Amino acid sequence: MPELPEVETVKNTLSPLLIGRTITTCRLNRTDVIKYPAAEQFSLLLNDARIGLLSRRGKYLIINLDNGDRLIIHLRMTGRLLCTPADKEQKIHTHVIFALDNGNELRFSDTRRFGCLWLLKKGEEDTVTGINRLGIEPFDDNFNADYLSSHLSKRRICIKQGLLDQSVIAGLGNIYVDESLFAAAIAPQHLTSELNQQQWQTLAEVIPQVLMQSIANNGTTFSDYLDGEGNAGKNMPFLQAYRREGLPCLRCGASLQRAKIAGRSSYFCPVCQK
């Protein structure tokens, strides 16, 4: 599932291909991926819309239009955005096609169809996407040990669940929570109420580092994720915990384990993650 580094990479790869282009038409092969407004209105509003800057919030991609409207996309499990020449064959599961004024198309495809698209009018309050309930960005200046402990240490949850909570930190998912906990040498089952100040400090330091490394490698592809030009991410060989069950820990040599924690498959070292 695309997390912060993958959505950031989609944004970075699409930006030079989309900024300044005009959407001439928006065609819908399926309407159920359009969450707001009604599908017919969604397409009409995008006719002749000129694309401004792209931005990201958590795992949401935001395509800002010059008229002040915002096209917001969440890729969820298997959603993809691909910018491609219009004459290139359309892959199965392509649900939305934005035709551009230079002969290219921006195509949204999604095999499992959990992905969502919204269009908000200029100045319209966002009550539909969930962005207004997101917590801090990991690259925010105020993301630090105090922020983490004040939001998580009073709850009776394990740290894995706490770091996955989008209302606390925006953008982390299963891969980067496991990688961050490994980097911080903290066990995913550790209760947030029992973490000490040094551990919060370490987490606040390693989370942005883990994310930056993945962004530098254009994200992690282990199944579906591709960037805006159709290329796979190159971060998989750099992962230290995720999907390394049974392999030796790169820190202590013990065999890494997998267990279901907070409802998710979690990968960790049973020896050096405390």
Ligand SMILES: [Zn+2]
């Ligand atoms: Zn270890």
